[in-house]
Amino acid sequence: MTTTSAVPAVLSDAAAYAQAVEEAKTASAAYYEGGTSRLDDDAYDRLVRSITAYESDHPDQVLSDSPSGKVAGGAVEGDVPHTVPMLSLDNVFSDEEFTVWAASVERRIGREVARWNVQPKLDGLAIAARYEDGRLTRLVTRGDGSAGEDVSHAIGTIEGLPAELSEPATIEVRGEVLMTTAQFEYANQARTEHGGEPFANPRNAAAGTLRAKDRAYTVQMTFFGYGLLPLPGTDEALAAELAEEAHGALMDRAAGYGVNTPASTAVAGIVVPSVEQVLVRVKEIAALRAELPFGIDGIVVKADLAADQQAAGSGTRAPRWAVAFKLPAVEKITKLVGVEWNVGRTGIIAPRAVLEPVEIDGSTVTYATLHNPADITRRDLRLGDHVMVYKAGDIIPRIEAPVAHLRTGEEQEIAFPTECPQCGSGIDTSEQRWRCERGRNCYLVASISYAAGRDQLDIEGLGHTRVVQLVEAGIVASLPDLFDRVTREQLLGLERMGETSTDKLLAALEAAKRQPLSRVLCALGVRGTGRSMSRRIARYFATMDLIRAADAEAMQRVEGIGAEKAPVIVAELADLAEQIDRLAAAGLSMTEPGATPPAPAGEADGDTDAPADGDAGPLAGLKVVVTGAMTGPLEKLSRNQMNELIERAGGKSSGSVSKNTGLVVAGEGAGSKLAKAESLGVRLATPDEFAEMVADLLD
Template structure:
C-alpha cells in the first residue's frame, strides 16, 4: 500500500481489517520496533484508516489507532507529569506549506519564527531530575503513562547523571543507536548467540527494556524538549538551555536545529537536513517544523494526540520489507566468494531494488536467513542496499535454508573457510580476467585498449595469467589473436609500455591488495616512496599510515607476502621497482628503506604547497581546466599539492571543491561552515600542479 491508496478501504470489512493490521503494527513499532511493515507502509495504512473514518465518522472503531499517542498500542504504569504526545505527519513540501498556512490561519497572524530540526529515528523518553540528579527515565507509553526504564541509565550517552544546575526538571528526547553503536551492538549480540537487531530503532527499543544481559550496548540521547523550565522560552532558546545544562542535543550535528524567520527559510532548511540524511552518524526519518515562540505554541494548543504547533515532514523510508527469493554466489578479483540476495522488487526512496548485499556465511547462519523469508532491506542515499534481518514471526514453514557453496562457484576448486570472508584457494588466479581488467583500469595502470573482451582473449590464449605477463607480450603474440591488426597491436603495446612509468600509487593500486583502494594506495605510496620500502614494511610500520591501523596492517602484510611471486615477476619486467612517488614529505621520511621519492613534482619537507594542512573533498562534475580529470585524478592532484583527499565531508574537512550537481556534500559543508570552491577557483589555487 502506498500514500496514493488511502481510498482503497471501501467497505466496513476492509476498514476493520486495516484497523486490526495497524494496531498490530503499532504495537510492534512502538513496543520493540519489530514492525512487520516498512515505515512507508505503516504511514500509508494509517492514512487509509484516517481517510475512511473521515468519510464514515459513525463507523469509527474503538480500537482505531487514529487520534491516539503511539497508535494506542503502547502503555506503562508510571503517569507522565504532562502528556507526552506524538507528532502529526505531512509527506510533501505542499502538505507542509498547507499545514503552516493552516496554523497561521488559526492563530490569526503569521508565525513569528519557526524552528526546524531533525526527526530522530529512535525511542522517545522522559528523564526526570531532582535537584539536578537523574531520578527516573520513562518511555512515552500511551502518552499518559510510560514504563520505567531507569535501569538503562548507565548505557545512555548524552543523558547526564547530574545537570549543571541543581533543579527539578524533566528532559524529553529521543534515545537511539548511532550507526556505529548499531553495528557494535549486532556484533555483540551475534557473539553471544542472540539474533541481530533488524534496524537501529528496534535495537534501541529492545536495549532500553532489556535487563541482565551478559553484554552492554551503549545508546545515545538527544534532548528536544523539557517540562519545568521557563514556559516563556522560545523553542530555540530552550534547546540552548538544555545543552547548557549538560544534555546532548542535535546542535552538535550537521543537522542542527535552526531558527527560521520565513517559510522560504523553513523550506530550505528542510531540504538541507534531508540532503544530509545519508551522511549523518544516526538515523532520521523526517524533519520537524515547530513554531518557535512560546506565545504561538500556547495559542495553538494541542489535540489529544499531537500538538498543533509542530509537524513532522516525513522522508521516504530507508528500510523496506520484501521477500528473499534467492542467493547468488560470485567470486571477486581477489578470490573472495561473496553472496548477493535476489529480492522481490521493492521501491526504496524512488529506486527499485532487486539485489542487495548479504553478510558473510557465518553471519547468514547467525541471522538465520532463509529463502522465502520476508526481510528488512536498508538503503540510504548511494549506499548499496543490504539485507538486515528476517521477519521470523511471519514464516509459513515453506522457507528454505540458504545453501552455501562447497566448492568455488567459478573454478570448482576448494574454498578456504577459515576466515569470515570465504575465499577460493586459487586466490587471484581464480579471477585472472577480473584482476587484469582492474589493473588496466583508468585509475590504475590506465592501459587503453585492454578491456574485458581483450583480457579474456589473452587469458584464454594462455598468454596472460597475471598482470606481470602483460609486460612481456610481443607483437607476434598479439597479431596471432583474432581481431588484432597492426594498428591495434601497436597501440596496445604502446599503452602497456607507458604503464611501466605510472606513479607508484597506481602501480600499487593495480595489485588489488585487500584492505586498500585508490585512496589508501596513494597514502601508502606517499608514506613509503618506493615499492621496495612498502615490501620491507612490517605490520607495525604499515599501521602508522593514516587510516590503516593494526588489524588492516596485518591483512596488508599477509597480502604482500602472498603477492611476493607476482611482485618479483613484475620486478624482472621493470615494473614497480624503479617507480617512485612524485610527492614527497611523507615518503622522504622512508628514504632509508628503498628509494626516495623524486621527480619534478616532489615536495621537500617544510615546502609551502598550496594545500598544505588541508583536508579536501571533491564532489559534483568538474568543469573548466579540471573537466577531463577523473575523481581519482582529482584526488591525486589534491595530494600532489600537499593536501589530503577524502570522500566524505566531516568536521575534519577544511575545503570542498563543488562542481555541477553537487548535492548533499555541499549542503553538509555549508552547514558546517566549510569553505567551498568552484572547480575554476580550485584550479587557480593549484595551477602549478595541474597535469
C-alpha cells in the first residue's frame, strides 16, 4: 500500500538545498513555538525528505542547522532536562519501505522481532507528565529531545491526564496532547469571541493552546499515553519492572493508573507476530481514520519486547526499534479564490468555496463546503485567504479555517447575496441556512425533475426537458399537479408530444402511484432527508399518517435523526401538508410494504425505538455494502433499489466498509471497497449469491 500522494522534489544544487533548509527551519519553529506554519504536514514531510535525499548524495555539503537527524527539526530548545531523551520517529510511506525498515531492525538485533506493537500515530504534540507519589506535578514538552519547555500551567485542562494516579507511583507518563474535533470547534469559537484569529487545524490549535498563559477563557485538550518510564525517586522494584515490560504491558499499566490510552478507542493498539500482520493492521486503522473523533496522521509500529528494543538501540533523533507509517495527507493549504451561491431544490441557498486546485488523498480538490453564511462569518473567511482544506474518506472536502498568519492585507470580505441568486426573490435569513422566500417554487423545474427521478417516483418519459415544457405552459406548478391536474388534452398540446408518447407518460404517472411510501417521501424533498433517510423514516413509522403525527421527540427515534434535524423535518412535513393530502387523494401509496408501525409509548416490552419488523429478514442486523456492477437477477436494479432491497430484508445499507460491516456484495469491477473488505476479513458475496439470500423479496 503506497500512501504518499506526492514524491519529494529534487534539490538541484547547494543553493536550493540551503533555501530548503531555511524554509524547513522556519516552518518547524512556527509550528512548535506558536501552533502556526506556512506549510501543511504533507508539504513539510516532502521538504524534509528532499533535504535528506540531497544530504545522502552530498554528505560534504550538510549544513549544521539542517533539520535532518534532529528532534523537532532542531527548531526548538528547552530548559527542563529530560531524564531520558525524548526522541522523534523516523517515517516510512509504503508497505515496501516498512518491509525494508523491519528487515533492518532484525538485522540489527540478529534475530526476528518476536512481536510488533501497532497503534495509531496521534496528530498532536508530545509531552512528558511527571507524577510524584501519584500526583501530577509537572508537564514538559519534547523540546529538542534532551530538554523541553515547562507547560505545567496547562495542568487541569487536559482530559485523560488525571491529577492523581490510582496508585502513589513516582513515574513519568509520555504521550500526545491533541484536540478532538469537538474541542477544536469550541477552541476556535472561544478564540474568535475573544478577538483572536481561528486556528487552521486541531494540531496547530493544540500546540498553541498548550503554551498559552493567562487567557480569559479555558480550552480543554485530550491526552493519549504511549510510554511509561521511571524518574529519580521511583521505587527500585517498579523501575526494574518498567525496564523489562513489553510496550503492550506498559500501556495496560498506564490504563490501570487511570491514564487515557488508545485502548479506549476504535484504533486500540494490538500486538502481532509478523510483518504481514502489521500491514493488515495498518490498513484496518487507515480504514477507520475518517470515523475517528480525533486526528491521526499515521500508524506507529514498535518492537513490543523490551529485549528487542534494547538490542536495536536508538540514534540521536529516533529509536531504531520504532517507526511511523505515515498515511496520505487529508489536509492541505490552498487559496480561497471565490464563493458560489447555489440554490437547492427546497430553496436552500448554500455557499460553496472555489479553491486553487490541490491534491488531497489521491484526488484533486477544487471545491469545498462552507455550510452556511454564519459558518463563513464564524471562521472569518475572506477571498484570497490561504485556507486549510480537510478531506477524509468519502466526506465532502471542507475548510477548517483560514491560515491567518499568511494574510497579506489584500484579502477581501466575502459578499453575501441580498436576493435569491436563482429567481431574484427575497431571502429568509431567520435560520442559519438561508432560504429563498419562494421555497420549492424557486427551483420548481429541479424539484419536479428530482421527484420524477429513477430513485424517487421513477416516472419514465418525464425528463428535464418535458418538465420545463409543463412548467412553462402553466400546466404544472407543484408535484401533485402531475397526478390531479394534468390531462391527456394538455399533453397532446405540447410540442413533440404525440398520442404514443402521451399515453406512455400517463401510464408512467399511473405506475408511480404504486411506489412505496419511502419513494413518495423522498420525492417530496423534505429538508434534512434523502433517499436513505426517507427509507428509514418510512420503515420506522410504516404509514404517512404516523409520520405526520410524529413530533420532534418521536422523530428522533429514527436512526440518524438528532435533536437539530428532527424539528426541521417535522416543520417541513407541516408545510407540505396540502401537497401530501393531494397526493393521497390522487391515489399515491401512503404505506411502506413490510413495515410494522411502532408500538404506542408504554405499550411495548423492551426497546420501542425500532419497528417490530427490524429483527426479521435474511439480513437482520447486518450492515451491507454494495460495490461494483451487479449482474444476473440484480442487473437492472439501481443502487437505490439495492439499498431498498437490503433494508426490506432487515439489513442496513451503507456506503463505506469498516470493521462493523457484516456483508459486502461485490460485483464486476469492484475496487477499493472490495480490497478493504478483504483486508478486514468481512464476509463477501457475489451478486448471484446475494440474490439467493433475498430471493423471496425479488419481484
